[in-house]
Amino acid sequence: MKDSSEKNIIEEVTGSEYKYGFVSDIETESIPHGLSEEVVRLISAKKGEPEWLLEFRLKAFRYWQTLKMPSWAHLQIPEIDYQDIIYYAAPRTTSDKVKGEIDPDLVKTFDKLGIPLAERNELMGLAPESSQGTAVDAVMDSVSVKTTYKENLSKLGIIFCSISEAVRNHPELVRKYLGSVVTYRDNFFAALNSAVFSDGSFVYIPKGVRCPMELSTYFRINAKNTGQFERTLIVADDDSYVSYLEGCTAPIRDNAQLHAAIVEIYVHDRAEVKYSTVQNWYPGDKQGRGGIYNFVTKRCLCQGVCSRISWTQVETGSAITWKYPSCVLKGEESTGEFYSVAVTNNYQQADTGTKMIHLGRRSRSTIVSKGISAGHSQNSYRGLVRVASEATGVRNHSQCDSLLLGSDCGAHTFPYIDIHNETAVVEHEATTSKINEEQLFYCNQRGISTEEAVGLIVNGYAKDVLNKLPMEFAVEAQKLLQVSLEGSIG
Amino acid sequence: MSNILLEIKDLHANIGDKEILKGVNLTVNEGEIHAIMGPNGSGKSTLSAVLTGHPAYTVTSGEVWYKGKNLLEMPPEVRSREGIFLSFQYPVEIPGVSMVNFMRAAVNEHRKYRGEAPLNASEFLKLMREKKSLVELDNKLTNRSVNEGFSGGEKKRNEIFQMAMLDPTLSILDETDSGLDIDALRVVAEGVNKIQGPHKSCIVITHYQRLLDYIRPQIVHVLYKGRMVKTGDFSLATYLEQNGYDWIKQEVGE
Numbered sequence A: 001m002k003d004s005s006e007k008n009i010i011e012e013v014t015g016s017e018y019k020y021g022f023v024s025d026i027e028t029e030s031i032p033h034g035l036s037e038e039v040v041r042l043i044s045a046k047k048g049e050p051e052w053l054l055e056f057r058l059k060a061f062r063y064w065q066t067l068k069m070p071s072w073a074h075l076q077i078p079e080i081d082y083q084d085i086i087y088y089a090a091p092r093t094t095s096d097k098v099k100g101e102i103d104p105d106l107v108k109t110f111d112k113l114g115i116p117l118a119e120r121n122e123l124m125g126l127a128p129e130s131s132q133g134t135a136v137d138a139v140m141d142s143v144s145v146k147t148t149y150k151e152n153l154s155k156l157g158i159i160f161c162s163i164s165e166a167v168r169n170h171p172e173l174v175r176k177y178l179g180s181v182v183t184y185r186d187n188f189f190a191a192l193n194s195a196v197f198s199d200g201s202f203v204y205i206p207k208g209v210r211c212p213m214e215l216s217t218y219f220r221i222n223a224k225n226t227g228q229f230e231r232t233l234i235v236a237d238d239d240s241y242v243s244y245l246e247g248c249t250a251p252i253r254d255n256a257q258l259h260a261a262i263v264e265i266y267v268h269d270r271a272e273v274k275y276s277t278v279q280n281w282y283p284g285d286k287q288g289r290g291g292i293y294n295f296v297t298k299r300c301l302c303q304g305v306c307s308r309i310s311w312t313q314v315e316t317g318s319a320i321t322w323k324y325p326s327c328v329l330k331g332e333e334s335t336g337e338f339y340s341v342a343v344t345n346n347y348q349q350a351d352t353g354t355k356m357i358h359l360g361r362r363s364r365s366t367i368v369s370k371g372i373s374a375g376h377s378q379n380s381y382r383g384l385v386r387v388a389s390e391a392t393g394v395r396n397h398s399q400c401d402s403l404l405l406g407s408d409c410g411a412h413t414f415p416y417i418d419i420h421n422e423t424a425v426v427e428h429e430a431t432t433s434k435i436n437e438e439q440l441f442y443c444n445q446r447g448i449s450t451e452e453a454v455g456l457i458v459n460g461y462a463k464d465v466l467n468k469l470p471m472e473f474a475v476e477a478q479k480l481l482q483v484s485l486e487g488s489i490g
Numbered sequence B: 001m002s003n004i005l006l007e008i009k010d011l012h013a014n015i016g017d018k019e020i021l022k023g024v025n026l027t028v029n030e031g032e033i034h035a036i037m038g039p040n041g042s043g044k045s046t047l048s049a050v051l052t053g054h055p056a057y058t059v060t061s062g063e064v065w066y067k068g069k070n071l072l073e074m075p076p077e078v079r080s081r082e083g084i085f086l087s088f089q090y091p092v093e094i095p096g097v098s099m100v101n102f103m104r105a106a107v108n109e110h111r112k113y114r115g116e117a118p119l120n121a122s123e124f125l126k127l128m129r130e131k132k133s134l135v136e137l138d139n140k141l142t143n144r145s146v147n148e149g150f151s152g153g154e155k156k157r158n159e160i161f162q163m164a165m166l167d168p169t170l171s172i173l174d175e176t177d178s179g180l181d182i183d184a185l186r187v188v189a190e191g192v193n194k195i196q197g198p199h200k201s202c203i204v205i206t207h208y209q210r211l212l213d214y215i216r217p218q219i220v221h222v223l224y225k226g227r228m229v230k231t232g233d234f235s236l237a238t239y240l241e242q243n244g245y246d247w248i249k250q251e252v253g254e
Helices: A002-013 A037-046 A051-065 A104-112 A150-154 A163-169 A171-177 A188-196 A437-445 A450-461 A471-484 B044-052 B076-081 B099-113 B121-134 B152-166 B182-195 B210-214 B234-243 B246-251
Strands: A028-030 A089-091 A134-140 A143-147 A159-162 A201-205 A214-220 A231-236 A241-249 A256-259 A262-267 A272-279 A291-302 A308-315 A320-323 A326-329 A335-344 A349-358 A364-373 A378-387 A395-404 A410-419 A425-434 B004-015 B018-029 B033-037 B057-066 B084-087 B094-098 B170-174 B201-205 B219-224 B227-232
Touching (some): A134 A159, A163 A171, A188 A262, A231 A241, A262 A272, A272 A291, A272 A471, A291 A335, A308 A471, A326 A335, A335 A471, A349 A364, A378 A395, A395 A450, A410 A425, A437 A450, B018 B044, B018 B057, B018 B201, B018 B227, B044 B057, B044 B084, B076 B084, B076 B099, B084 B152, B099 B152, B121 B152, B121 B182, B170 B182, B219 B234, B219 B246, B227 B234, B227 B246
Parallel strands (some): A134 A214, A201 A231, A214 A241, A231 A262, A241 A272, A262 A291, A272 A308, A291 A326, A308 A335, A320 A349, A326 A349, A335 A364, B033 B219, B084 B170
Antiparallel strands (some): A028 A089, A134 A143, A159 A201, B004 B018, B219 B227
16 A cells, blocks of 8 residues: 555655855865875875874875775775875965965855854954853865854863864864874774875863863865865863864765864873764765765773763764764773664665773763664664773673665664673663654644654654764754755655 | 535545445534444455555545545644644553653644644643643653553543544544443543534544444445445444344345
């Protein structure tokens, strides 16, 4: 009975357009495509980097050359020609910008994306302590365009700037922490990123400081055939706190583009970091053409006692996502949390999850993963919970739910549990469900359209995760979930 | 009393290849309560599903006019916004969606359709409180997900609560009495009666007279094998209660 009507509904609902797909007509300076030692040196030279950083890049590059792309994920990745990618592209005006001035076209681009590059509170004469705003580091292609509220934050000793600037102004900090959580030997994409990383954000919160506003980085890919390799480094010193947000979009292009980022977070004693991502890279079209390949290594080292990290991610974009924000819980009584909603539609593929590595005694972790698959997409949760032999009194709770919309998509769960201490309490729960015709008809009969019904049901399903996002982000994320799934029902 | 609200003419409908409705005729005027009775499998629930636009059913021929408009051309959500409400025989559970959010979406869609501004939170909660008391619906239920973990009786009360919230012109109660004990039946029926008005109509689908003692229809029909085979006043319901359906089967030639 269902076949024909199910198909109709699916066709009806799969009609939404990617809203951030525009291209900005901004002159770009880029280097020739291809990757070699010369290219690595060229990137480093363009950024005017010190010798130690060039060495770091070269070591990573040489190591990368010995590696093969990993194939263990539940993903079908078309062959990537790493010599066909441009590894550095910068909006031209920024390279010769006068201090404090940005190209109006760039401001327009970020305005269009809803990212303010002007500091509202400054205009209103508010001190950062009293503000509820968000400081933004805006990154386009390979360079940081502008970081807002930098001066205000620096009065508290908080460093928030692009990583290139941090290399220049705070080399001792960058040198100490860069690669300390994710070494260049970690994996194929980490090695690649370490060799060619362009820009990204650097955050340092000094001892005892609670960062008074949300810090955020907005990543935008604009240039064609360019890879984006950003690198974010966050250090939270003893007793500090910061909430950090990350957003990303890209134009609609027929060819797939590579994005291979690293995020490293280092958390000292009793410090707490909340890291939220709303990932909305261009997902490719309905036939699966184009889109971003999102191969990201994110890891947090909870080095200090009672340190805390909380990852929250809403993944709706990218043609392929390969991403496992992880927690190394080394400090005693440290806490790691991972809250994830991953949506795949059309021909998108996602293999995402987390790793909780319990090294510290009485360390605790929570995993809540909500996968939503529609269209012809494939959505996998992959997670590891490891408890080291010396880590007594560890607790973990994992909850992995999958929701299917339609009958041509797939949901998969790959939990790995590796326990070496018998005092550990590790729980894993998993469910799979499907939005069915009767639920939708029930909503319709009450006057709610199918699209809105899907939005209600999906947001209800993802509620536990969305609640973890900062307020203004949560509203955006709810809308995004609905838009990503428009037309995808059955 | 003479304004026609709903007019069904020679309606045929299938599920898959199987014809269930084989030429149904029915006229419901404003302010009337009709009962549709009949043995299992005669097409009663199919009729309510077809009237509300369930996608699993296909209308193969016939017409349905509602408020002078062609009902069969409207998608299900528009039929709802036009004032047709179905109290489901088996209300579905929608995990994760709270009754409050669900009802707010529904009420505001109806308001939007009428060109009215959405209710703000306090107006909406006031409306909820008011209507909950009509069916003595427990407060805790509206904080839960839609129908999740509700008992059979609670689900039925919840249907009538939603009916009160949406204030329909034509209500279809599909075996709302099944699974209700006598006290719940009385509460639900009283709720329905409070919602009824001179310009509102109701179609009550049931096997038994007991619900009709509370919601008293002016007109009683018997649906059998996809056709209306008998129409009468309330006494027909009483006669059926005493004599069953066998005499009808004989009358139509079995």
